[in-house]
Amino acid sequence: MRISLTVNGEKFRLEVEPRRTLADALREDCGLTGTHLGCEHGVCGACTVQVDDSAVRSCLMFAVQCDGHTVRTVEGLAAPDGTPHPLQSAFTAEHALQCGFCTPGFLMLAAAALDEDPAITDDPDRLRELLTSNLCRCTGYESIRRAVRRAADMPGPPD
Amino acid sequence: MKPAPFDYAAPATRQEVLEALAVAPDGTRVLAGGQSLVLEMNQRAARPHRLVDINNVADFDRLEVDRAEQDGGWLRVGALVRHRAFEQPVESGPLGRLLARTAHFIAHPPVRSRGTLLGSLAYAHPTGEWPTLAVTLGAELVLASADGTRTLDAESFLIGPFTTALRPGELLEEARFPLLRPTTGTAFVELRRTAASFAHLSAATALSVEDGIVVDVRLGMAGIAPQPVRARDAEHRLVGRPPTDSVIAEAATVAAAGVTDPPPDPHSGSAYRRHAATVLAERALVKARQDISEEVERP
Numbered sequence: 189m190r191i192s193l194t195v196n197g198e199k200f201r202l203e204v205e206p207r208r209t210l211a212d213a214l215r216e217d218c219g220l221t222g223t224h225l226g227c228e229h230g231v232c233g234a235c236t237v238q239v240d241d242s243a244v245r246s247c248l249m250f251a252v253q254c255d256g257h258t259v260r261t262v263e264g265l266a267a268p269d270g271t272p273h274p275l276q277s278a279f280t281a282e283h284a285l286q287c288g289f290c291t292p293g294f295l296m297l298a299a300a301a302l303d304e305d306p307a308i309t310d311d312p313d314r315l316r317e318l319l320t321s322n323l324c325r326c327t328g329y330e331s332i333r334r335a336v337r338r339a340a341d342m343p344g345p346p347d
Numbered sequence: 348m349k350p351a352p353f354d355y356a357a358p359a360t361r362q363e364v365l366e367a368l369a370v371a372p373d374g375t376r377v378l379a380g381g382q383s384l385v386l387e388m389n390q391r392a393a394r395p396h397r398l399v400d401i402n403n404v405a406d407f408d409r410l411e412v413d414r415a416e417q418d419g420g421w422l423r424v425g426a427l428v429r430h431r432a433f434e435q436p437v438e439s440g441p442l443g444r445l446l447a448r449t450a451h452f453i454a455h456p457p458v459r460s461r462g463t464l465l466g467s468l469a470y471a472h473p474t475g476e477w478p479t480l481a482v483t484l485g486a487e488l489v490l491a492s493a494d495g496t497r498t499l500d501a502e503s504f505l506i507g508p509f510t511t512a513l514r515p516g517e518l519l520e521e522a523r524f525p526l527l528r529p530t531t532g533t534a535f536v537e538l539r540r541t542a543a544s545f546a547h548l549s550a551a552t553a554l555s556v557e558d559g560i561v562v563d564v565r566l567g568m569a570g571i572a573p574q575p576v577r578a579r580d581a582e583h584r585l586v587g588r589p590p591t592d593s594v595i596a597e598a599a600t601v602a603a604a605g606v607t608d609p610p611p612d613p614h615s616g617s618a619y620r621r622h623a624a625t626v627l628a629e630r631a632l633v634k635a636r637q638d639i640s641e642e643v644e645r646p
């Protein structure tokens with residue numbers, strides 16, 4: 189099927205089989221390999237991207253479902269001049285990654301949540317509920333939690 | 348793994364959806380939130396020949412409170428209302444609060460922003476939160492096909508684990524939850540290992556107390572039978588009596604005793620489940636009683 193979708197502000201016209209997941213379309217057809225695939229079961233969250241501003245599992249959506257929609261991936265977080273997004277700076281500052289496999293998913297999860305309601309970091313229960321969405325097998329979650337809190341206190345995102 | 352090939356249709360109206368489902372009903376599946384179906388397709392546990400994606404139908408996200416009816420009224424939920432919509436109360440009474448409490452148990456935010464309440468009912472996981480609530484509250488379900496519509500109550504709809512009364516070519520179009528009277532306290536409690544797994548067991552209740560006496564109660568349990576069940580014997584023990592600790596404890600024991608052999612799994616054997624069922628039923632009733640004093644002001 190022919191589809192067109194906007195990824196990180198760029199329009200992509202793709203020819204995909206209906207069974208192509210959004211994750212595979214991003215990685216294989218758009219060449220955006222920042223989105224990672226762990227479980228393909230919706231559990232790990234490594235594949236989390238934003239579709240029309242909400243964080244979703246790109247392994248559990250088909251690319252054809254995004255025809256005409258807007259997708260944002262980790263490659264779209266930094267400003268066009270390369271200035272990192274506050275979350276990216278905060279993850280560095282708080283050592284919120286080791287191998288980095290889970291990082292794109294956590295960044296997109298947290299970015300969507302902060303865009304929607306920055307006050308989420310003031311409520312430990314809500315922040316914890318949000319961060320249970322994704323798995324990290326290296327750092328432990330405490331540094332990730334600190335990073336998201338730090339990002340919320342930093343000056344607004346570059347876009 | 349990757350899904351097997353399939354044909355895909357994404358109609359924009361109800362009529363077109365029903366026509367698309369009627370073309371080759373047997374190999375066709377409805378695609379709603381995809382949060383169970385796509386993962387089964389990734390595992391190739393499901394290999395539909397054709398998907399009818401309902402996400403483009405504008406008015407399927409209807410969510411309405413219908414107070415006009417004489418029997419107390421209904422909350423009507425359309426086929427594209429996502430789990431997320433219920434995180435904040437959708438109506439100001441006890442039902443809105445109960446749905447909000449329950450929504451937070453389901454998976455996590457990204458899954459909740461795609462998955463739908465009706466999709467959960469159609470998926471019929473034996474401890475799915477919405478199926479449990481639908482049975483507990485006596486929700487009515489509207490099924491539509493090219494041949495017309497029919498209405499079933501939740502208990503007749505959920506006939507086993509992952510098994511419903513949906514016929515090939517049928518769409519689950521609406522769920523109607525009865526509104527609860529203002530004097531009702533509610534609770535949803537469960538036992539689960541992780542936030543990303545389904546519950547082992549759960550208990551849901553809506554307890555109405557007037558002048559210190561239980562006037563109406565619903566108690567539903569999941570994980571103790573192949574599908575969610577209502578503990579009617581326990582409900583009968585409660586009605587007409589004051590909801591004291593001892594009355595609640597008695598009802599909870601009855602709730603667990605009336606259970607068919609709970610399905611064992613590697614994490615919880617049958618005996619453990621039966622014991623845990625008593626504890627959860629009691630916890631749910633105590634919480635509901637407390638909810639009345641907090642939310643309704645005790646008479």
Ligand SMILES: Cc1cc2nc3c(=O)[nH]c(=O)nc-3n(C[C@H](O)[C@H](O)[C@H](O)COP(=O)(O)OP(=O)(O)OC[C@H]3O[C@@H](n4cnc5c(N)ncnc54)[C@H](O)[C@@H]3O)c2cc1C
Nearest residue numbers: 230377379380381382383384454462463466467469476519
């Ligand atoms: C990591 C993870 C954790 C989860 N944890 C929980 C949990 O704790 N509790 C819980 O309840 N659920 C959980 N889920 C499942 C989630 O709630 C799903 O959203 C739900 O089971 C299915 O709803 P859906 O809209 O995504 O349906 P889909 O995945 O689109 O469909 C599921 C099935 O129902 C059929 N179907 C869907 N809608 C209709 C309709 N309107 N008419 C007819 N047939 C229909 C489909 O054909 C398919 O067979 C979890 C999922 C994931 C990925």
Ligand code: FES
Nearest residue numbers: 226227228233247
């Ligand atoms: S790869 Fe999508 S959630 Fe794990």
Ligand code: FES
Nearest residue numbers: 286288324325326
């Ligand atoms: S940094 Fe390695 S999985 Fe999270």
